[in-house]
Amino acid sequence: MISVKQLTKKYARNLAVDHISFEVQKGQIVGFLGPNGAGKTTTMRMLTCFMPPTSGGATVAGFDVLEQPLEVKKRIGYLPESPPLYPEMETGEYLTFVGRLKGLSGAELKKRVDYVCDRCAVEDVRNKLLGRLSKGYRQRVGLAQAIIHNPDVLVLDEPTAGLDPKQINETRDLIKGLAGDHTIILSTHILPEVEQTCEQVVIISKGKLVATDSVTNLQNRARGAESLLVEVGSRDGAVDSAVVVTRLQQIPGVSRAQLKTTHGDRNVFEVESQKGFVRGELARAVVQAGWDLNELRPAAVSLEEIFLQLTGAEAAGKGAA
Amino acid sequence: MRNIWIIWRKELRSYFVSPIAYLLLTMFALIFGFFFWNALGYFVMMGMESQMRGQPMPMNLNEEVIRPLLSNASVIGLFFIPMITMRLFAEEKRSGTIELLVTSPVRDIEIILGKWLAALTMYGCMLLFTALNFAFLFKYGNPDWKPLAIGYLGLLLQAGGLLAIGTFISTLTKNQIIAGAATFGVCLLLWILEWVSGYETAAWAQVLAYMSVITHFESFGKGVLDMKDAIYYLTVIFLGLFFTARSMESLRWRS
Structure with a gap:
């Protein structure tokens, strides 16, 4: 549905997007992930024909963004970072205007306006001025205008930015509900959002593509070396952590063991193992050595860690801020 | 065509849902009405004087009322045009609706034609109010309508050119005030350029005078349709819209 090849955008001096390539299949929700200023918006703007790429190209629904921008625009619905609303228009009137702009007319236009009002739950503000709407409603009207012409592809730039937690959940559900009919690209710098809504993830950092894969694959890949947290204690005072580490490293399958934290006489060790199940061995070894096994749990690998691994600490630090 | 109409309608609507349209209409009608009242007062006084002298001079409504009024309208137009065009693109850029x-x-x-035509329509609405004044002349006098029609055509052509320039300037900034002020400056400059012809006859002065929008209105004011002047205005319109299109394109490459 979307195919991006060596897409590059150069501003006066800096390279905003640097030879990015990826593919999106029909009906998928793809999370476009990266710290602020990574080039997400720029990439989206090139896909929606808002600006032309410096080099490289992209096709949307089989049409080239440079060669046939009008055809691409007909098939794309775009919600920019701040919803493009005219404050002096009423919701219904605005959606009618956008519908006309996208080529709808007559009974079909009316039907689509009714449909998107219902779908995006903006029916009750239909006769209100857009300038008076709350942030949550503004975002939903923004989504409504993006889907008014039933586009094949939806491009959503940070659709949940600035919403409260309840509104975020509502918006995510709405987006998930739209996935069947539309191919969706959504950008975000919020990681759980990708884990919750997306099937596929494209991670970029400083304009470069860092990873593109399905969310589950990416999690598995990072988990390839499973990491466990083991808390070891002793009834008779402190344990010598060096001894424990040596013992743990002797267990077959363990590739690395180290002391992670110490709270008084409680020592937490991080044990990395090759793929395979070493928890039983671990537990047995600790108990047989005469220590207490207080806790044994997998260190959860979230996208956050993958993100940190992939984009490097500096970029992720910026993203978290 | 359909898209131009959609944009035109949206733009015109946004003039009329905000106070700007009513403010412009009121101020224009008020100022023009004042000029009309003055011109008529002067005309009546002249008529009485010539009768008192016992040797009535031929008096002509077209020459003595309509013509100066039309050139007044063309000058007032300069002041109102920035207010019509300043928001066209600047506001869309600021709010992200672009x-x-x-x-x-x-x-x-x-997009450009839709917006420009909406601005021209807005100006046309303002001119309608001036027509109200002229209607009195037709009720109580007997002026010739043809020079008046040509005068209106001239006003529209002149406004079209200045509005095209204003539209272009509006694409350059996100700030309406800057767009308005810059447009006003350019309009004023295009008006006063003509003054050099008062004391200088060198080639450069002639070029400057030629560029002045006011010089080209003279023939229309007299009720003469001079192709030279019409072509000047059409050129200004074309250039203004052409630069607007270029500017929109560069907006994409840069932004």
Whole structure:
């Protein structure tokens, strides 16, 4: 549905997007992930024909963004970072205007306006001025205008930015509900959002593509070396952590063991193992050595860690801020 | 065509849902009405004087009322045009709605023409109020309507040119005030350029005078349709819209 090849955008001096390539299949929700200023918006703007790429190209629904921008625009619905609303228009009137702009007319236009009002739950503000709407409603009207012409592809730039937690959940559900009919690209710098809504993830950092894969694959890949947290204690005072580490490293399958934290006489060790199940061995070894096994749990690998691994600490630090 | 109409309607609507349209209409009608009242007062006084002298001079409404009024209207227009065009693109850029327009299946030129025609229509509405004044002349006098019609055509052509310039300037900034002030400056400059011809006859002065929008209105004011002047205005309109299109394109490459 979307195919991006060596897409590059150069501003006066800096390279905003640097030879990015990826593919999106029909009906998928793809999370476009990266710290602020990574080039997400720029990439989206090139896909929606808002600006032309410096080099490289992209096709949307089989049409080239440079060669046939009008055809691409007909098939794309775009919600920019701040919803493009005219404050002096009423919701219904605005959606009618956008519908006309996208080529709808007559009974079909009316039907689509009714449909998107219902779908995006903006029916009750239909006769209100857009300038008076709350942030949550503004975002939903923004989504409504993006889907008014039933586009094949939806491009959503940070659709949940600035919403409260309840509104975020509502918006995510709405987006998930739209996935069947539309191919969706959504950008975000919020990681759980990708884990919750997306099937596929494209991670970029400083304009470069860092990873593109399905969310589950990416999690598995990072988990390839499973990491466990083991808390070891002793009834008779402190344990010598060096001894424990040596013992743990002797267990077959363990590739690395180290002391992670110490709270008084409680020592937490991080044990990395090759793929395979070493928890039983671990537990047995600790108990047989005469220590207490207080806790044994997998260190959860979230996208956050993958993100940190992939984009490097500096970029992720910026993203978290 | 359909897209131009959609944009035109939206723009015109946004003039009339905000106070700006009513403010412009009221101020224009008020100022023009004042000029009309003055011109008529002067005309009546002249008539009485010539009768008192016992040797009535031929008096002509077209020459003595309509013509000066039309050139007044063309000058007042200069002051109002920035207020019509300043928001056209600046506001869309500021609020981000430009992204909606540009990513819709609409050509740039359709957006530009829709906006420019809406601005011209707004100006046309203002001119309608002046027609109200002239209607009195037709009720109580017997002026010739043809020079008046040509005068209106001239006003529209002149406004078309200045509005095109204003539209172009509006694409350059996100700030309405800056767009308005810059447009006003350019309009004023295009008006006063003509003054050099008062004391200088060198080639450069003639070129400057030729560039002045006011010089080219003279023939229309007299009720003469001079192709030279019409072509000047059409050129200004074309150049203004052409630069607007270029500016919109560069907006994409840069932004």
